[in-house]
Amino acid sequence: MNAPALPTLLVVDDSPDILILMEELLSDQYNIKTAPGGVQALEIIDSSSPPDLILLDCMMPGMDGYETCRKLRSSGAAGTPVIFLSALSSIEERLLGYSAGGDDYVCKPFEMPELIAKIERQLAVSASKRELGNQLNEAVNAVMSSADMVGEVGVVLDFQRALNACSDYAGIAAQLFESFERYRLDGCIRIQGKAGSISLNSKTSCTALELSILDHLAAQKPDPRIRPFGPHTSFNFGSIILFLRDLPMTRPADMDPELSERYGRAIDNVALLVEGACTKVAALDNELAVRDLNATVINMVGMTRIALADIAARNQEQSAEVQSLFEALAKDVDDSYIHLGLATQQEDFLSGLIKSYMTAVMQSLAKGRETESRLGQVIEQLGQLE
Template sequence: MLRRAQHAQSELRPDMEQFARGVLTMTVRSHVLLVDDDELTLQMLEATLEADFKVSQVSSGAEALSRCDSDPPDLIVLDVDMPEMDGYETCRRLKDNFSTADIPVIFHSARTSIDERLQGYAAGGADYLPKPFDAPELLAKINLVLAHRDRQRELSGQLDEVMNAVLSSADMVGEAGVVLEFQRALVGCADNAAVARAILDALHRYSLDGCVRIRGGGEVYSGNARGPCSALENSILDHLQAQTEGQRIRPFGHHTGFSYDRVVLFVRDLRMDRGADMDRAESERMGRAIDNVALLVEGAVQRVGALESLVATRDLADVRHLVSMTRNALTDISARNQAQQREVKQVFDSLNAEVENSFLHLGLTQSQEDHLSSIIKQHLEAALAVLGKSQEVEAFLGRVIHKLGQAAN
């Protein structure tokens, strides 16, 4: 029988041989484990396969499990009818073990009914070979199964790459969402402290921590996620703020600083110096984080500038209101002054008329009458001069209001 097996191997049908040899170029020296309790069958199988494969053999299911743990083969040709543990149970245990679950199994049995084949399929087998075996068919089945395994591994690798890309894209979408949420939060920030809290909240969503200083509107706020900055943090921010030239984003060991005029930010454990000790995924995450934090800082700069404009606008509105109130008050004062001048003149005119009427009864000489009239006119001119000085003050205030109005517009 051994000679017949060797002879059958040498007389492979041309079509099957061509196919088998073609596939062999991909699986040269793959390791095939033969499992059978019949020594002669093992010899025949080994004689058929040893020219193209590394072949090892065991005579029981328990030995097969042990061998696969210590030296996993690329494929197993497994007898179904064995004592103690048959081929189906052996295969099930292989598939239940994570380290051996991917090893393909070809069942070898004289029982080839559909029920037997279904049992082999349920146990996790890749193919079913009838006894006695045909050498070309055995080679073809082995190479087909190995080719299918290689293709599955290739597809699995591609799937891993796709899944990594999907997860990376999902991370990017989530990270972009943090930036968008931050931009929305900025709209409600009414002062520098609120802008700082928005930045620190966004950093927390990126699983980052740090401290920030914001200058604007004549005010300075420095803080971290827990409250005001420590002395050491303030010294770090001072150093960043002093670096007015060069890059806006700078490495500080395993940390990164962002200096954007109104906003200075220090972020812990955000590395710019990503070296060989960091894997690719982490390096890409760090790179995206730096870009996203830069977007946060730029958004904060814009909001602080907008807050300064709002303050300036409110101040200008206050000035305009003050100018308007002062102009109205000055107009009222001017009207009152003019009214007082008319009243004073009327009083003195009335006094002068009464005095002149009394001259007839007093029996005064002409010189005495002229002297009294002169005294009354002198006091009238003095009173009007005093009122005239208030008009000078009124004119000065008018010029000041005009200049304030020009500045407000």
């Protein structure tokens, strides 16, 4: 049986030394193709099957990596994962890579284990996308068709109704992405609360580049909650952080008025969706808090019942012991009368005194049992929370 073919990687870099180094380091695990620039990379792709992954240098003379990636996305390698390689690591550079269609970003100089891990992750994601591609395309087409029949306000109303059935953060995110698709929008989202935190895009878990963008947004002050992010728009509502690509908040004066108005309405509608989602997150968090409180109360009721039962047993033993002691005292006193030489009246007085104190002590113990009974009633009332 033939061994499976090695994945094909296309390495694009204007440095011959880098191309030689990458081929030497990666050729044991991958089939390596190299190109000294963006134009040559496009020629390779046009003349053969697209590679499984592309390692693309950002800074190259002539056609840089970002322009090359944009052209790749309109070529036969539209679905091929692209990992940018760059000595620049600022958020602006990462945004350029994201806008150009990149899937991940590795800063130079890099550690080879890190690079291989990112390559393997992107290859795995790409394989999953291929398996789900047909189903996703059918679902997207169905949603896009429905968007033509339902108005923008209808999308918000449908979303609010769908929220009622959401039982976790992932369900809320799924409903948001469904609404975004009906508005022809795409991006990534982070939902965080008492149940933890999730970061997703419209298809799966966020890419490393998307995570870095969400981290950057989370580190910013929450006001204003909606702000431009280059040609994109970000939403930070505390429990929900959202990044939508190609939704310009700042629009040039010469933009088509109808298109500019549509972008403005889209931002307003997305804000309504996110506010509704935040309310649902708070409701789920409150339900979780109530469940935790109920569990605590139930545990305390159980422990108190055990303690009360122990107190009741001890009180009963104490009452029996006190009564036994008084009875023994009375008997000893009666037996000693013959030796004390007391008059009958004195003996009766002494016996009566002992009996009166015994009665008083037993009544005091009985009051303790009344308190115990009342505590038992309170515990039973609390137990109705179970």
